[in-house]
Amino acid sequence: MHSDTRAPLPLKIAAIGGLVFLLAPIALIFVYAFTTEEKSFQWPPPGLTLKWFGVTMGRADVWAALALSVKVAAISTCIALVLGTMTAAAVARSRFFGRETISLLVILPIALPGIITGISLRSAFSLLDIPFSTWTIVLGHATFCIVVVYNNAVARFRRTSGALIEAAMDLGADGLQTFRLVILPNIGTALLAGGMLAFALSFDEVIVTTFTAGNQSTLPIWMLEELIRPRQRPVTNVVAMLVVLVTVFPILAAYWLTKEGEHTEGAEK
Amino acid sequence: MTLPAILPARGGIAARAIDWMMRHPAMFTFLMVLPIVLWLGIVYIGSLIALLMQSFFSIDEFSGVVKQEFTLSTYAELLRPANFDIILRTILMAASVTLASAAIAFPIAYFAARYAKGKWKALFYIGVMLPLWSSYLVKVYAWKLVLAKEGILTWVFEKLHLTWLLDGLLALPVVGGNSLSVSYLGTFIVFVYIWLPYMIIPVQAALERVPGAMMEAASDLGANPGQSFRMVLFPLALPGVIAGSIFTFSLTLGDYIIPQIIGSGRLFIGQAVYVQQGTAGNIPLAAAFTVVPIVIMGVYLWGARKMGAFDAL
Numbered sequence: 001m002h003s004d005t006r007a008p009l010p011l012k013i014a015a016i017g018g019l020v021f022l023l024a025p026i027a028l029i030f031v032y033a034f035t036t037e038e039k040s041f042q043w044p045p046p047g048l049t050l051k052w053f054g055v056t057m058g059r060a061d062v063w064a065a066l067a068l069s070v071k072v073a074a075i076s077t078c079i080a081l082v083l084g085t086m087t088a089a090a091v092a093r094s095r096f097f098g099r100e101t102i103s104l105l106v107i108l109p110i111a112l113p114g115i116i117t118g119i120s121l122r123s124a125f126s127l128l129d130i131p132f133s134t135w136t137i138v139l140g141h142a143t144f145c146i147v148v149v150y151n152n153a154v155a156r157f158r159r160t161s162g163a164l165i166e167a168a169m170d171l172g173a174d175g176l177q178t179f180r181l182v183i184l185p186n187i188g189t190a191l192l193a194g195g196m197l198a199f200a201l202s203f204d205e206v207i208v209t210t211f212t213a214g215n216q217s218t219l220p221i222w223m224l225e226e227l228i229r230p231r232q233r234p235v236t237n238v239v240a241m242l243v244v245l246v247t248v249f250p251i252l253a254a255y256w257l258t259k260e261g262e263h264t265e266g267a268e269k
Numbered sequence: 270m271t272l273p274a275i276l277p278a279r280g281g282i283a284a285r286a287i288d289w290m291m292r293h294p295a296m297f298t299f300l301m302v303l304p305i306v307l308w309l310g311i312v313y314i315g316s317l318i319a320l321l322m323q324s325f326f327s328i329d330e331f332s333g334v335v336k337q338e339f340t341l342s343t344y345a346e347l348l349r350p351a352n353f354d355i356i357l358r359t360i361l362m363a364a365s366v367t368l369a370s371a372a373i374a375f376p377i378a379y380f381a382a383r384y385a386k387g388k389w390k391a392l393f394y395i396g397v398m399l400p401l402w403s404s405y406l407v408k409v410y411a412w413k414l415v416l417a418k419e420g421i422l423t424w425v426f427e428k429l430h431l432t433w434l435l436d437g438l439l440a441l442p443v444v445g446g447n448s449l450s451v452s453y454l455g456t457f458i459v460f461v462y463i464w465l466p467y468m469i470i471p472v473q474a475a476l477e478r479v480p481g482a483m484m485e486a487a488s489d490l491g492a493n494p495g496q497s498f499r500m501v502l503f504p505l506a507l508p509g510v511i512a513g514s515i516f517t518f519s520l521t522l523g524d525y526i527i528p529q530i531i532g533s534g535r536l537f538i539g540q541a542v543y544v545q546q547g548t549a550g551n552i553p554l555a556a557a558f559t560v561v562p563i564v565i566m567g568v569y570l571w572g573a574r575k576m577g578a579f580d581a582l
Binding site: 006007008011012014015018019021022023025026028029032040041042043044082083086087089090091093094096102105106108109111112113114115116117119120121122123124127139142143146169174175176179197200203204206207220223224227228236240243244247248251252255 | 283284287288290291294295297298301302304305306308309310312313314315316317319320323373374376377379380381383384392393394395396397398399400402403404405406407408409410411412413414415417419420421423424462465466494519520522523524525526529530539542543546552555556559562563566
């Protein structure tokens with residue numbers, strides 16, 4: 001829908017105002033990371049300092065939480081990549097009984113409020129006497145990460161011609177070679193984009209994690225505790241800024257990777 | 270020399286297994302979906318059902334032990350004024366958040382779909398994706414900074430000589446409070462901010478599909494801008510708005526972190542679930558509370574489907 005007419009002024013003001021509303025709070029995080037004010041959220045900041053970056057670097061609890069978050073996100077992403085691709089291959093390639101049910105099943109963990117997923121996993125763990133560990137966190141995260149990989153992969157599979165695979169097999173490639181030389185290069189960027197979004201999703205998750213984590217803290221759990229019971233606000237400010245930087249990069253990268261293709265990712269989180 | 274038409278089978282267990290699967294497509298499909306069915310179909314759905322079953326049990330008032338026999342008394346407890354208020358409050362909040370997001374999202378989506386080109390198009394894309402994918406907690410934290418009494422919003426109102434307006438808003442009964450960060454108004458603003466991108470994306474997708482010629486035709490046929498909006502543009506965008514409202518409504522219903530950090534301290538459904546399963550240890554009541562959003566969303570999705578919202582996703 002394009003037209004050469006110029007936008008009416010009120011529309012332009014409303015649209016740009018909306019954009020400011022969307023971006024200004026995130027920009028504010030970057031200012032507060034440098035403030036010298038320690039006790040309150042005073043604006044404008046009385047002065048700017050780099051001191052809190054050093055203090056944050058020296059905090060063992062921040063590093064431990066970061067390490068756990070990266071570990072959980074990496075494992076969950078790997079599981080999601082394997083399961084999401086397999087499911088996408090089956091759903092896109094063939095029609096079978098229960099196919100619609102499977103596409104619904106994959107979306108369910110993200111369609112239902114996180115608190116429902118969290119509390120049902122927690123009560124299942126306690127029913128089965130499974131102790132909380134890194135693996136219970138991974139189980140919860142992989143459950144909702146599968147959908148982003150699946151969404152990206154299934155869209156790409158649908159656009160990849162089946163004739164391509166048949167041609168490869170006709171020309172003598174076995175199943176493994178077909179996968180490695182024909183299928184993988186075709187779906188590679190979709191998987192990369194899906195994987196990055198899954199990583200970002202897991203890295204940021206807090207609601208399901210509060211139910212499946214036990215005593216361990218991922219970075220969002222650490223952040224949540226700071227929000228409820230603030231201990232050192234400047235450190236929280238710095239961590240918040242670093243988290244924005246870490247999540248922004250995969251988004252921009254995923255944008256560039258799929259810019260040429262369709263926009264399926266990010267349509268639902 | 271000619272190659273044989275059928276190549277010999279390759280060695281190696283993996284290669285042979287894959288070749289075998291290729292010759293048995295049904296088996297291939299079965300093996301491909303088996304892990305997901307085991308994981309989501311059994312572990313996840315199993316946990317969900319196990320939880321929902323609990324809502325038909327009740328808790329013994331004196332011992333605090335769950336009595337494992339069928340009863341509807343836990344659901345009856347939802348109707349007690351204290352609990353019913355929580356449900357009503359949450360639904361009211363979800364509805365107002367949805368309406369406000371639609372109103373704010375529409376001009377952004379319309380401008381991005383129809384007028385933005387090149388750099389502006391990219392800027393609008395980033396402007397929606399960045400808040401969508403930025404850390405949820407960091408966004409909530411950012412709003413704590415914005416809404417704090419000594420924060421930037423108070424400062425802006427002061428610079429514009431509008432402090433009286435802010436004070437007036439905060440003095441309102443029910444929605445007001447000591448400062449924006451401890452009022453319903455604050456909770457509302459943060460909810461709108463956090464879920465806004467989920468509204469913009471489907472509305473924009475719906476608007477992209479409206480041909481520009483159709484809007485021109487409407488005005489050529491004598492419709493004023495208000496009429497062409499009401500009679501052409503809005504009906505065509507409606508499926509997108511409904512698709513977006515599924516997200517804003519459902520996400521507000523289930524959230525328990527935003528009202529805990531920015532709000533007046535009165536509970537929402539998500540918090541009630543959290544409190545009941547945690548400190549109160551009343552799993553049946555927590556389960557009954559989780560059934561409320563599931564039922565509401567079930568009805569909502571059924572209605573949205575009737576209005577064709579799923580084509581806009």
